[in-house]
Structures are given as structure tokens and as C-alpha cells.
Amino acid sequence: MFPQNIYMYLVTSKFEYAFNEDQPLTSQNLNTIAKSVAATLLMMTLSATVMAHDEPTASDLAVTGDLTLATDYRFRGLSNSSNNMTVQGALSVEHASGVYASVWASNVDFGDEFGTSIEADFTLGYAFVTSENGSLDVNYTRFEYPGANDDTNADYDEFAVIYNHENAVVADDSASAGVYYSPEYSGKTGQEYYFEAAYQYPINHQFNLVSSVGYTLMENKEKLAAAFGGEGKQKGYWDYKLGVNTEIAGLTAELAWIDNNLDSDDATAKGTALLSVSKSF
Secondary structure (H helix, E strand, O other): OOOHHHHHHHHOOOOOOOOOOOOOOOHHHHHHHHHHHHHHHHHHHHHHHHHOOOOOOHHHEEEEEEEEEEOOOEEOOEEOOOOOOEEEEEEEEEEOOOEEEEEEEEEOOOOHHHOOOEEEEEEEEEEEEOOOOEEEEEEEEEEEOOOOOHHHOOOEEEEEEEEEEEOOOOOOOEEEEEEEEEOOOOOOOOOEEEEEEEEEEEOOOOEEEEEEEEEEEEOOHHHHHHHHOOOOOOOEEEEEEEEEEEEEOOEEEEEEEEEEOOOOOOHHHOOEEEEEEEEEO
């Protein structure tokens, strides 16, 4: 087991930097954060592997998946499907130790010049309990766009540390907070950070209120405009989601409003009502 202060150091000391739009991110701070996240993920994964059985049995492994049909593919407030419908699927294998691997796929639409309509994300992570209701998830994800034109430089890597807490305020609610870091974001637009907090509140036995707020931060204004569009006046932007979900005949249905404050007139950056229906298995 690793001391808990390692994780606290990561999510406090290493990620303490100003959100001032005019304050640059130094390469020294960026490299320190990247190395800390990567090293911690590696240590956790190796530790869990050592503690696990040498020969895993069927009872040690859990395989889960889900299929989703949605009116849009929104990623951090922006549409990755040109505001069109999307079909998404995921498959995950988790070991009893907390080590897991997953693949997630979706159709995308970035225009004909992009060269592909497929996104596939591959994740390796380690999730473990920190308290009676709390858990920490540390993972690495490879985002790939098979068939994309070489000059798009679309594929990229991302590291994440996510804290989850059940029964945070009332019974059956859930809260989470996460920090995501890409050392070279899609399109070779430099380091990208994403900070997110989410909360789900049980309205009654059937409906839940879902909400989240996130902040995307790039190295400078020019790189944010290159990655996400806009007029080049921001090096970061906010996004949020507010909606309700429910279970109907074994399906999860969600209706939410998603919006952001990116200074862009593009239709993919406009707020939208998103309806999704998912089936887990």
C-alpha cells in the first residue's frame, strides 16, 4: 500500500497554479505535474498487480459494458459529432485488486477533411477505496481516431486522478472531483488540463438531478484557439451540465442542458439539450 499523503500531494501541491488568464504556465511546473501523475499511476498499478493473485480466476474478474444512443456527442461542453446523433459503446474488465482496462468508442464528425468518423479510447487504471464512502481512480487513456489524416495529429494521451464519494450530503447521492492532464493535446496544441466536479442528487426513488462543471486550460490563448476554436481571447473556458436521469425498463434515460463560455460562434460550441438512452450489461 502507498501512503495516502502521496495522493494528497498530487491533488493539492502539484496542481496549485493560478487560473489567471494572463499568467503563463511554466514548462518546469508542467513537467513536474506530468511526471507526478505518470509516476503515481505506474506505482499504483504495479502495487495492485503485486498484491493480486499470481493466477487470476474467473471470480477475480468482472466484465461490464454499456451501449448509448444520444442526440449529440458532447465532450467538455463541445460537440464532437457536429450536433448530430451518436452511438457509443464501452467494454471494461476489472480485477478484484482494482486494476482495470476498458475500451470506449463513438462516431465523430469533425468534417470531411478530418478523414475518419470513429473515435476509440483505451484506458488502463487503478481504483481503490479510501474510506467507507470514498474511492480514488488513477488512470491513463489513449485517444485514437483510426483513419484520421496524418496532418491532423488527432491522437493523444491523457492522465487522470478522480475522487468519488457516495452519500456525500444525503443518502444515495454521489459527488466526484477530477484532474485530467494531456502532455500534448490533439492537433499537437500543447499541454491541456481539465478540472471537473460533478454531483448527482436523488430527487425521489425514480429521478436524479445530475450536474457538473468543468474548466479547460491550455498553455496560452493561441493554443486554445487552435484546439477548440474561438477568437483567441481565452486560454481557458468553462463548461457545465444540468439535467435529470431515470431508470425505465432497464434503460437509463437522461435529459440535460450542456453549455460553455468559449468565445466561438461555431454551432458545435452552442448550448444544447441532450437526450441519451443507455443500457448496461
